[in-house]
Amino acid sequence: xxxxxxxxxxxxxxxxxxxxxxxxxxxxxxxxxxxxxxxxxxxxxxxxxxxxxxxxxxxxxxxxxxxxxxxxxxxxxxxxxxxxxxxxxxxxxxxxxxxxxxxxxxxxxxxxxxxxxxxxxxxxxxxxxxxxxxxxxxxxxxxxxxxxxxxxxxxxxxxxxxxxxxxxxxxxxxxxxxxxxxxxxxxxxxxxxxxxxxxxxxxxxxxxxxxxxxxxxxxxxxxxxxxxxxxxxxxxxxxxxxxxxxxxxxxxxxxxxxxxxxxxxxxxxxxxxxxxxxxxxxxxxxxxxxxxxxxxxxxxxxxxxxxxxxxxxxxxxxxxxxxxxxxxxxxxxxxxxxxxxxxxxxxxxxxxxxxxxxxxxxxxxxxxxxxxxxxxxxxxxxxxxxxxxxxxxxxxxxxxxxxxxxxxxxxxxxxxxxxxxxxxxxxxxxxxxxxxxxxxxxxxxxxxxxxxxxxxxxxxxxxxxxxxxxxxxxxxxxxxxxxxxxxxxxxxxxxx
RNA sequence: GGCGCAUUCGUCUAGUGGCCUAGGACGCCGGCCUCUCACGCCGGUAGCAGGGGUUCGAAUCCCCUAUGCGCUACCA
Numbered sequence: 139x140x141x142x143x144x145x146x147x148x149x150x151x152x153x154x155x156x157x158x159x160x161x162x163x164x165x166x167x168x169x170x171x172x173x174x175x176x177x178x179x180x181x182x183x184x185x186x187x188x189x190x191x192x193x194x195x196x197x198x199x200x201x202x203x204x205x206x207x208x209x210x211x212x213x214x215x216x217x218x219x220x221x222x223x224x225x226x227x228x229x230x231x232x233x234x235x236x237x238x239x240x241x242x243x244x245x246x247x248x249x250x251x252x253x254x255x256x257x258x259x260x261x262x263x264x265x266x267x268x269x270x271x272x273x274x275x276x277x278x279x280x281x282x283x284x285x286x287x288x289x290x291x292x293x294x295x296x297x298x299x300x301x302x303x304x305x306x307x308x309x310x311x312x313x314x315x316x317x318x319x320x321x322x323x324x325x326x327x328x329x330x331x332x333x334x335x336x337x338x339x340x341x342x343x344x345x346x347x348x349x350x351x352x353x354x355x356x357x358x359x360x361x362x363x364x365x366x367x368x369x370x371x372x373x374x375x376x377x378x379x380x381x382x383x384x385x386x387x388x389x390x391x392x393x394x395x396x397x398x399x400x401x402x403x404x405x406x407x408x409x410x411x412x413x414x415x416x417x418x419x420x421x422x423x424x425x426x427x428x429x430x431x432x433x434x435x436x437x438x439x440x441x442x443x444x445x446x447x448x449x450x451x452x453x454x455x456x457x458x459x460x461x462x463x464x465x466x467x468x469x470x471x472x473x474x475x476x477x478x479x480x481x482x483x484x485x486x487x488x489x490x491x492x493x494x495x496x497x498x499x500x501x502x503x504x505x506x507x508x509x510x511x512x513x514x515x516x517x518x519x520x521x522x523x524x525x526x527x528x529x530x531x532x533x534x535x536x537x538x539x540x541x542x543x544x545x546x547x548x549x550x551x552x553x554x555x556x557x558x559x560x561x562x563x564x565x566x567x568x569x570x571x572x573x574x575x576x577x578x579x580x581x582x583x584x585x586x587x588x589x590x591x592x593x594x595x596x597x598x599x600x601x602x603x604x605x606x607x608x609x610x611x612x613x614x615x616x617x618x619x620x621x622x623x624x625x626x627x628x629x630x631x632x633x634x
Numbered sequence: 635g636g637c638g639c640a641u642u643c644g645u646c647u648a649g650u651g652g653c654c655u656a657g658g659a660c661g662c663c664g665g666c667c668u669c670u671c672a673c674g675c676c677g678g679u680a681g682c683a684g685g686g687g688u689u690c691g692a693a694u695c696c697c698c699u700a701u702g703c704g705c706u707a708c709c710a
Contacts, residue, residue, distance in 0.1 A: 142710095143710090178709090179710060182710085244708070247707090254635095258635055259635085262706095286708095288708055306639070311637075312637075320707085322708085323708040324708060327708085331710095349704095350704060352710085353704075354638060354704075354705040354706075355705080355710090375639085378703075380702095382645080384702075412646095415646065415647080417646090419647055419648070421648070422649075423658050424659090425647090444639095444640055445704095446646060447646075448646095449645045452645070452659075455659090455660055455661085503672060503674090504671065504673075506672090514671095561669095564669090575668095575669050576668085576669050578669080579670075582669090583670060584670095591671040595670080
């Protein structure tokens with residue numbers, strides 16, 4: 139099995155799914171997963187993209203048995219480093235008269251294409267140069283001197299080429315419509331179809347699982363393999379991934395690169411599970427699969443053939459599920475790695491701030507992404523900032539001052555200042571002044587956090603500590619005394 | 635235009651001629667739980683693209699139409 143990305147950008151969702159399926163197939167069948175970089179598009183390929191892709195694959199946990207960084211028996215694993223191989227193959231094909239040099243210029247070909255278009259007839263290369271070799275090519279030192287040439291494969295002009303596709307079944311292509319396609323460009327660089335076919339056979343690739351868009355290329359690759367006297371691999375073509383609007387997924391749909399999902403706080407296990415399900419299913423019931431279960435249960439036969447739309451809501455749900463499933467210490471570790479890129483960078487554990495471990499139990503079940511941790515807990519670390527809505531609720535509440543006073547009074551007595559005692563004290567106080575707990579806690583929540591939504595109040599207060607809690611209550615009280623719109627913005631600036 | 639692929643709830647899908655009054659998951663709606671929000675639990679909403687066949691019987695097989703997508707490069 140192989141995954142062979144072209145390094146022209148980030149690893150995106152579609153590529154990741156392709157990689158995942160290849161990897162699963164390899165892992166579940168005891169085969170090798172090989173990573174090969176297809177960089178024959180010299181215009182668009184670049185090294186930064188290769189690094190990026192490798193980083194993303196590693197992050198997903200899709201390790202390769204052969205490829206960049208690990209080597210292997212079939213290297214090198216970058217096509218541009220395999221050029222001698224392609225050149226040799228081209229030479230051989232030329233010598234065996236299975237291929238020939240073509241001297242048609244791009245302009246001439248364009249003309250042919252336009253002509254075909256005009257006559258509403260399918261365009262196929264005319265094969266004009268097919269029988270030139272005797273007269274021109276064989277001449278001294280190559281008669282084509284002075285004029286650039288490409289190398290084309292002689293393809294059958296009749297019959298069909300069958301692709302036994304692992305996910306679609308048998309697909310038939312008419313040879314007459316194929317034409318003698320180009321193997322080697324005039325600049326000496328092999329085309330995709332040529333390089334791929336050579337590499338797949340040379341690397342002893344048995345299964346090629348790739349995007350749908352390659353299906354029409356497949357007969358060409360089979361022809362190359364056969365011309366070379368090699369057996370082509372088995373192919374399976376995955377339908378592409380669509381955006382929510384059912385147009386092919388692209389940047390304008392928002393996050394599409396794996397790197398982006400990572401930085402937005404998604405977990406690799408959620409991404410892999412979700413991606414696995416986007417086009418594959420195990421049975422009528424199951425949706426949650428660990429990596430081990432995927433390896434155990436994945437099979438190419440159960441890959442569907444219809445294009446699937448990406449659904450962020452489902453991914454978010456799944457990500458939340460995996461976050462909840464993590465051991466708290468494990469979640470803390472992930473956050474440890476994640477937080478440095480956020481506004482909380484360096485804050486946890488410093489200057490009397492709470493540790494990540496202190497907060498994980500408070501927010502674990504509320505998080506859908508690691509990113510959520512930041513919004514959920516920022517008020518523990520940063521100067522208090524009131525959300526607009528929260529401020530409105532607080533200033534609009536006639537009893538707020540009274541309730542806050544009562545809360546402060548209750549909290550003063552608590553000793554030790556822990557969850558149980560805080561809860562007991564506050565419940566008692568609420569009882570005493572005869573207000574429902576919810577009514578009592580809500581102004582307190584806003585005063586202490588600036589938000590209408592927070593982790594449990596007792597836990598929050600205990601982590602925040604008595605001093606900070608009381609300070610914030612006091613501050614909220616003054617804020618209420620001032621009360622006007624203009625001073626609200628003033629306070630926000632002070633807070634920030 | 636040609637060639638190819640596809641079409642089951644809004645979304646991901648189960649389904650391979652009778653088990654389908656079409657199942658699960660996300661979402662959505664309602665309820666329970668509850669200090670807010672979530673989580674969890676319970677319940678509900680919603681679908682076989684259309685038309686012809688074949689068959690005692692079709693989501694499942696065949697044909698046509700429609701729609702979407704891919705390819706049609708000296709891109710991959």
